[in-house]
Amino acid sequence: QVQLQESGPGLVKPSQTLSLTCTVSGGYIRYDSSYWGWIRQPAAKGLEWIGRIYSHGSTHYNPSLKSRVTMSIDTSKNEVSLTLTSVTAADTAVYYCAREPLMGDFDYWGPGILVTVSS
Amino acid sequence: SSELTQDPAVSVALGQTVRITCKGDTLRSYSASWYQQKPGQAPIFVLYGKNNRPSGIPDRFSGSTSGNTASLTITGAQAEDEADYYCNSRDNSGNHLLFGGGTQLTVL
Numbered sequence: 526q527v528q529l530q531e532s533g534p535g536l537v538k539p540s541q542t543l544s545l546t547c548t549v550s551g552g553y554i555r556y557d558s559s560y561w562g563w564i565r566q567p568a569a570k571g572l573e574w575i576g577r578i579y580s581h582g583s584t585h586y587n588p589s590l591k592s593r594v595t596m597s598i599d600t601s602k603n604e605v606s607l608t609l610t611s612v613t614a615a616d617t618a619v620y621y622c623a624r625e626p627l628m629g630d631f632d633y634w635g636p637g638i639l640v641t642v643s644s
Numbered sequence: 645s646s647e648l649t650q651d652p653a654v655s656v657a658l659g660q661t662v663r664i665t666c667k668g669d670t671l672r673s674y675s676a677s678w679y680q681q682k683p684g685q686a687p688i689f690v691l692y693g694k695n696n697r698p699s700g701i702p703d704r705f706s707g708s709t710s711g712n713t714a715s716l717t718i719t720g721a722q723a724e725d726e727a728d729y730y731c732n733s734r735d736n737s738g739n740h741l742l743f744g745g746g747t748q749l750t751v752l
Contacts, residue, residue, distance in 0.1 A: 564743075572679075572687065572730050574741040585739045621686055629677045629732050629741055632698060634686040 527551045529622050529635035537616075537642050543609040547622030547635060548602075554580050555600035560625040563596065563607045565618040566637075573618075577625055578605060612642045646670050646735035648744035655750040656721045664747045666714045666731030674734040676714035678707060681728045681746075690729075691716055718749075726751040 533545035547561065554561070563575040576586035578596040586594045593610045605622060619639050623631035648668040656662035666676055675694060679687035689698050691707040704719045714733070718725055731744040 562741075571746040572681075572732075572743040574732070574743060577741075587740060627692075628734060628739075629674075630689065630692045631677075631679070631687070632689050634688075637686050 527557075527624055527633045529624065529633055531620060531622050531635045531638040533638060533640070535639055535641060537612055537640060538644050539613055539642055540611055543607075543612050543616060543640055543642075545607045545620055545622075545638065545640070547605040547607070549604070549624075553600075554598065554603050554605070557624075558626070560628070561598065561605040562623050562625045562631060563605075564621045564623060564631070565616075566621070567615075567618040575607065575609075575620075577628075614642050616640070617642045646742055648676075648731055648733060648742050650729075650731060650744035650747045652745065653748045653750070655752055656718070657752050658723060659720055661717065661719045662721050662749065664716045664718075664729050664749065666716075666733075666744045667712055668733065668742070668744075669712050670733055670735055670742070671709060671712050671714050674738070675709065676707070676731045676733045678705075678714075678716045679730045679732070680725075681730065682726075687730065721749075721751050723751050725749065 528550045530548045537543045560577040562577040578584045595608045597606045619637040621637045622635045624633040678691040681687040695707045706717045728746045730746045
């Protein structure tokens with residue numbers, strides 16, 4: 526069974542860069558034809574799609590975040606990474622990574638990681 | 645602009661049937677997927693495609709689409725179905741995703 530685990534700093538200062546890693550276990554990214562996505566959720570609010578990356582490296586980003594988001598994939602480490610630059614308090618949220626075998630179908634999710642943007 | 649609209653809150657009596665809807669123009673072209681989320685937990689994938697349930701999802705969950713509206717129906721709601729439900733689908737570009745604002749389901 527595929528498992529995902531987000532990791533990274535829980536606190537980031539305004540204007541700095543948020544960097545998160547999603548480690549995949551129970552399967553190999555390089556042999557999985559799925560996309561790997563990031564979704565975030567501010568406290569007491571709904572889900573927001575951040576973007577996705579394919580194992581070959583192609584990406585799609587939410588147009589509202591595109592100028593600040595970069596995703597990468599390291600198949601040797603079975604990891605997917607997210608960076609979000611120039612963060613503000615509005616970027617405070619629980620960040621989830623998820624496997625996306627077909628667009629929009631997130632079948633496995635990580636438990637999420639709370640990232641707070643504050644000085 | 646593309647968006648998906650859900651009712652903020654819906655309630656249902658225990659054992660009764662409830663329908664949760666998701667409205668958006670892109671649903672005329674792309675199917676919706678549905679997620680259940682309980683407090684403090686990651687979402688769970690409960691429906692996809694025309695009416696497909698991932699493994700482990702009870703058959704009381706079903707889905708349908710008509711025009712610009714996708715629906716998740718719970719037939720015989722149980723106490724454990726009390727949760728937030730989110731739909732998602734592609735936007736007009738076909739490559740980006742939208743999530744609905746979520747529906748809080750209360751089982752009375």
